[in-house]
Amino acid sequence: MSxxxxxxxxxxxxxKKVATRLAEEIGAExxxxxxxxxxxAEDLNWQDKNSRSSIEMKDTNSRPAIGSKIAxxxxxxxxxxxxxxxxxxxxxxxxxxxxxxxxSGKKVVPFATSGGSPMGDAEKRMQALAPKAKVAKGKRFAAxxxxxxxxxxxxxxLS
Numbered sequence: 002m003s004x005x006x007x008x009x010x011x012x013x014x015x016x017k018k019v020a021t022r023l024a025e026e027i028g029a030e031x032x033x034x035x036x037x038x039x040x041x042a043e044d045l046n047w048q049d050k051n052s053r054s055s056i057e058m059k060d061t062n063s064r065p066a067i068g069s070k071i072a073x074x075x076x077x078x079x080x081x082x083x084x085x086x087x088x089x090x091x092x093x094x095x096x097x098x099x100x101x102x103x104x105s106g107k108k109v110v111p112f113a114t115s116g117g118s119p120m121g122d123a124e125k126r127m128q129a130l131a132p133k134a135k136v137a138k139g140k141r142f143a144a145x146x147x148x149x150x151x152x153x154x155x156x157x158x159l160s
Contacts, residue, residue, distance in 0.1 A: 004076055005029035005159065009083035010036075010094050012045055012054075015144045016114045019151070020083045023112070026152040027159065029081070034098050037066035047087070054087060063093040067101065074102040079110065079158050082127070086115035086141065091123040099127050104134035110158050111139030 007029045009020035017033070024031040044053035057063040074080075084095050091111070099109075111127055113120045120141050128136040140154055 005079045005081070006032055006071070006077040007081045007083065008032040008034055008071070008098065010034040010085075010092060010098070011083075012040055012085055012092075016083050016085050018144065019112070019114050019142055019146060020081075022146070022148050023081060023083070023151045023155060026148045027155050030077075032071055033069060034067055034094060035069040036094055037068035054092070057093040058088040058090075060093075064097040064100065065094045067094065067097055071102065074104070074107075077107065079108045080104070081110045081112055081155065083112045083114070084123075086113045086118040086120060089118055089121040091120070091126065095123075096126070096130055099130035102131075104131035107131075107134045108137060108158050109134045110137045110155070113139060113141045114144060115141050116143070 005027060007020050007024040009016050011017035021031060040053065046052040047055060049055060057065060082095065084091050109127060109131060111120065111123055120139055124136050124139050137158055
């Protein structure tokens with residue numbers, strides 16, 4: 002059996018709940034991608050073009066610093082990476098995460114939370130940032146997704 006990690010970034014707590022449920026269902030370790038500078042409500046105001054999140058998402062080279070660190074990424078074979086959908090893609094801090102570790106030979110499986118926005122080309126961007134990984138097609142989930150649905154979806158990559 003593969004050693005599995007569920008790594009996630011959550012701005013409002015929704016992705017954290019889904020990631021925790023997923024980790025419990027599949028017996029994975031859980032890791033929170035914590036921004037070095039936490040996001041405030043004002044930072045997350047997507048309607049304000051001058052908010053921190055809006056500015057970060059406009060700049061594809063933006064790499065917000067991460068304040069948490071995985072002790073040894075080499076321990077894991079499969080890494081699920083969860084995030085809220087921002088501007089129809091993964092938040093810039095996920096790009097920071099993908100560049101921070103050597104994912105060579107690992108299966109990386111993106112998952113997102115959103116009320117309805119698709120993930121866009123998140124998988125392609127994540128694959129470009131971790132070219133020696135195998136980045137799978139991800140899936141978007143609503144906040145109320147059941148543990149069974151998560152487990153049924155996740156088991157495809159656990160063989």
